[in-house]
Amino acid sequence: MLENSTRTELESIGEFGLIDLLTAHINLHQPSTLKGVGDDAAVINHLNNRTVVSTDLLLEGVHFDLSYFPLKHLGYKAIVVNLSDIYAMNAKPTQVTVSLGLSSKFSLEAVEELYAGMLMACNRYEVDLVGGDTSSSKQGLVISVTALGEVTEEDIVYRSGAKVNDLLCVSGDLGGAYMGFQLLERERRVFLANPEVQPDLEGKDYIVERQLKPEARKDVIKLLKDIGVKPTSMIDVSDGLSSEIMHLCRHSNVGMNVYEDKIPIDPQTYDMARELDLDPTMTALSGGEDYELLFTVDQSDFDKVKNKPDISIIGYVTDASEGIYMTSKSGNKHALKAQGWKAF
Amino acid sequence: MLENSTRTELESIGEFGLIDLLTAHINLHQPSTLKGVGDDAAVINHLNNRTVVSTDLLLEGVHFDLSYFPLKHLGYKAIVVNLSDIYAMNAKPTQVTVSLGLSSKFSLEAVEELYAGMLMACNRYEVDLVGGDTSSSKQGLVISVTALGEVTEEDIVYRSGAKVNDLLCVSGDLGGAYMGFQLLERERRVFLANPEVQPDLEGKDYIVERQLKPEARKDVIKLLKDIGVKPTSMIDVSDGLSSEIMHLCRHSNVGMNVYEDKIPIDPQTYDMARELDLDPTMTALSGGEDYELLFTVDQSDFDKVKNKPDISIIGYVTDASEGIYMTSKSGNKHALKAQGWKAF
Numbered sequence: 001m002l003e004n005s006t007r008t009e010l011e012s013i014g015e016f017g018l019i020d021l022l023t024a025h026i027n028l029h030q031p032s033t034l035k036g037v038g039d040d041a042a043v044i045n046h047l048n049n050r051t052v053v054s055t056d057l058l059l060e061g062v063h064f065d066l067s068y069f070p071l072k073h074l075g076y077k078a079i080v081v082n083l084s085d086i087y088a089m090n091a092k093p094t095q096v097t098v099s100l101g102l103s104s105k106f107s108l109e110a111v112e113e114l115y116a117g118m119l120m121a122c123n124r125y126e127v128d129l130v131g132g133d134t135s136s137s138k139q140g141l142v143i144s145v146t147a148l149g150e151v152t153e154e155d156i157v158y159r160s161g162a163k164v165n166d167l168l169c170v171s172g173d174l175g176g177a178y179m180g181f182q183l184l185e186r187e188r189r190v191f192l193a194n195p196e197v198q199p200d201l202e203g204k205d206y207i208v209e210r211q212l213k214p215e216a217r218k219d220v221i222k223l224l225k226d227i228g229v230k231p232t233s234m235i236d237v238s239d240g241l242s243s244e245i246m247h248l249c250r251h252s253n254v255g256m257n258v259y260e261d262k263i264p265i266d267p268q269t270y271d272m273a274r275e276l277d278l279d280p281t282m283t284a285l286s287g288g289e290d291y292e293l294l295f296t297v298d299q300s301d302f303d304k305v306k307n308k309p310d311i312s313i314i315g316y317v318t319d320a321s322e323g324i325y326m327t328s329k330s331g332n333k334h335a336l337k338a339q340g341w342k343a344f
Numbered sequence: 345m346l347e348n349s350t351r352t353e354l355e356s357i358g359e360f361g362l363i364d365l366l367t368a369h370i371n372l373h374q375p376s377t378l379k380g381v382g383d384d385a386a387v388i389n390h391l392n393n394r395t396v397v398s399t400d401l402l403l404e405g406v407h408f409d410l411s412y413f414p415l416k417h418l419g420y421k422a423i424v425v426n427l428s429d430i431y432a433m434n435a436k437p438t439q440v441t442v443s444l445g446l447s448s449k450f451s452l453e454a455v456e457e458l459y460a461g462m463l464m465a466c467n468r469y470e471v472d473l474v475g476g477d478t479s480s481s482k483q484g485l486v487i488s489v490t491a492l493g494e495v496t497e498e499d500i501v502y503r504s505g506a507k508v509n510d511l512l513c514v515s516g517d518l519g520g521a522y523m524g525f526q527l528l529e530r531e532r533r534v535f536l537a538n539p540e541v542q543p544d545l546e547g548k549d550y551i552v553e554r555q556l557k558p559e560a561r562k563d564v565i566k567l568l569k570d571i572g573v574k575p576t577s578m579i580d581v582s583d584g585l586s587s588e589i590m591h592l593c594r595h596s597n598v599g600m601n602v603y604e605d606k607i608p609i610d611p612q613t614y615d616m617a618r619e620l621d622l623d624p625t626m627t628a629l630s631g632g633e634d635y636e637l638l639f640t641v642d643q644s645d646f647d648k649v650k651n652k653p654d655i656s657i658i659g660y661v662t663d664a665s666e667g668i669y670m671t672s673k674s675g676n677k678h679a680l681k682a683q684g685w686k687a688f
Binding site for chain 2 (some may be wrong): 053054061062097130135146297
């Protein structure tokens, strides 16, 4: 990687020069990758497994703000959010393709930073970057990632398998990425108002990292396999707990009841929410970008999932006619509402 | 599809409402598609075949101008350019994923037009649209398509298999899409200067269609199979003949000699180039977006490929040390230069 003080204009190296430079550091991990970048298409050998494929689009000004999002982190996150979808199928991610739209404000060094973050994620998750497209953009940075994964017929988990009396579980904790986002936004506004003031992120490293460098729960998929639990349904938490619960209920044609006091929230998330006059539970329900796994398991698996530090049992599955509710700390039942972006 | 006179704001239906509406018309064609849209990832059953995957990013203002590109055509083209990459591996495209970034200037009706064009292409090529992502965009329309295909180990064709004395062939004709683009650009400028003037596209339907509604050469892949010819190397013509020849030479470590008078150019392309004071050969070499197939075949296949209306033999493969040349109509040899975008 070159020093930040150097700036090489992208136009000076051209499309093919850029592709050569970016792809020089790609390592391949998967035996199924027969051909990576460099032809019209990558070639993957999938034997008798199921191939799963998922795609995500990240746009500057919508999904990220480069004024506080380091490019290396952004690259890392762009890969991770796609892998999270593959894990949510109980599958193993194997390959990704990456398309980049780059405006002239980006130097080669900046693009290399972005790509270095992507490759760091690929190496960490042992996923092969096998192709993509680079293009100029008049509209800021555009990142599109497609991930492929594999899974056997017996292991695959859809959103549609939840059944009445199943336990509703979630990995890790929720709301942290959203509180990290709110914190970074606040510090950006402070900085814009007075550039002398340094960002105050002291003691808030966890929620900042949840926003800037999330991880996909490969470890939870492994844990479930190790303890012999196959979820009946699963989804990753990208839009917020409330929205994901609605998805599971809709696809499985069931209702759910979730207990507010069981929703796992980290102390930093809780404190930040209080500091910003927000309800901590709302950050978990509607914040999103946690990339935790929300899943249901059969009641008979209770002993296997209880007391696992990475898994919280937060509710149970009901008949569809009973609706989708949260039981609050005070014992009242509130109907949950769907979220998703409203950014148009 | 609703009438154009109706305008439904995207914000009034939200992300999930939009996804439901757009995906309601998807037909599945491939037995290998076990699960399409609606979960974290699509699920594909690939048995013992190779999976090939290719991806493309199309950005407003860079790859298309909505002032003359009808949205339905744009959707059609966005799919076709990806399928073309799959055919260029001698593979059969089977699934696509589509990510859209939409700014608030697009109504639901506009997005439905775009999507209708995509589904038209999917139906025409019997490809399944199995997933994607929709997002708001502050930057105009963003389209990212990833295509998957399958091919047996014996049939797959890379860019790297060309060998000395192979024949260099191209399907269809070249330069038409670029001349269509130049014509549409000219008429747009005339219209901007004087909105009373109607576009003059009379007798130029072929080159306009080459730009606005290109097709992938599924028929040529079938023809080659029918006549028992397996190309030794292949690529699709997206950046221009010159650039694609360079790719084949580089990946196969060979040289090539192409004859200017063998390059297939349609009369409409030729006339339009002359009208615009351009060299018709240059439109074929550097124009791009033809989505024809450029491939090499063994000399022993000469009798099989000669006299096929859809195939032109335009040159032959030489040792790498002999370089990459075009022999002009006057008999002079010119070194070919790489192209690719210079749009940064």
